Ligand SMILES: Nc1ncnc2c1ncn2[C@@H]1O[C@H](COP(=O)(O)OP(=O)(O)O)[C@@H](O)[C@H]1O
């Protein structure tokens with residue numbers, strides 16, 4: 001059963017239609033890689049999924065709940081959107097950690113706020129002990145044991161990105177989204193972040209990964225979407241999209257990529 005269904009998403013900025021009708025679905029426990037040239041609309045699509053942009057048209061459904069329907073204002077109320085956002089975790093290109101907080105606080109802060117709100121609205125919440133234990137488990141999973149008290153500026157880019165992944169996971173999203181998680185890293189730090197994403201895939205974390213790491217996408221993703229100019233030009237299993245692309249535009253993109261350093 002699909003955990004995520006995206007139907008006919010359109011998004012326009014002024015005169016430019018950046019997403020021109022994007023539809024796909026994602027199975028629980030699988031990972032989807034989105035590839036495509038710069039400017040093809042990948043980030044905008046992730047931002048729409050995370051309610052950071054409002055699509056002009058289309059529908060987003062998670063586990064049979066319609067989270068967003070452009071034609072139904074009832075799905076767009078602000079307090080509701082904050083709750084719906086929790087379905088998704090987002091890891092950005094440039095980490096965006098809170099510089100004034102320790103690694104541990106970066107991971108627990110949002111969860112603490114969420115639990116406070118739960119206490120207020122539902123009369124029940126996870127105790128601090130549980131929040132701390134979950135954070136400790138995430139630190140271990142991300143290979144960051146011993147870094148809890150460090151501040152972001154004391155970490156390498158790869159470590160910072162691993163904190164950002166832990167932070168996203170701390171809210172237990174159903175779907176974890178990555179926007180080119182290694183593109184701001186020096187090449188020698190790329191591997192450690194990809195390794196963490198790979199381990200999440202092995203644990204059947206449901207993920208949408210925008211990446212320009214073609215070998216990684218081919219190796220780790222269950223399904224590939226190739227986007228160009230706001231449309232899905234081709235999709236399929238990695239062996240097909242990379243090994244035997246059907247579309248001329250896909251072939252050109254892959255050829256350009258493999259000839260770049
Ligand atoms: N907030 C915005 N306002 C205007 N144009 C935007 C905005 N965000 C993105 N765009 C434009 O939308 C297009 C797609 O951008 P983006 O989604 O970032 O593509 P990608 O992530 O594939 O590089 C680009 O032409 C970009 O300039």
Ligand SMILES: [Mg+2]
Nearest residue numbers: 042043044179
């Ligand atoms: Mg982008």
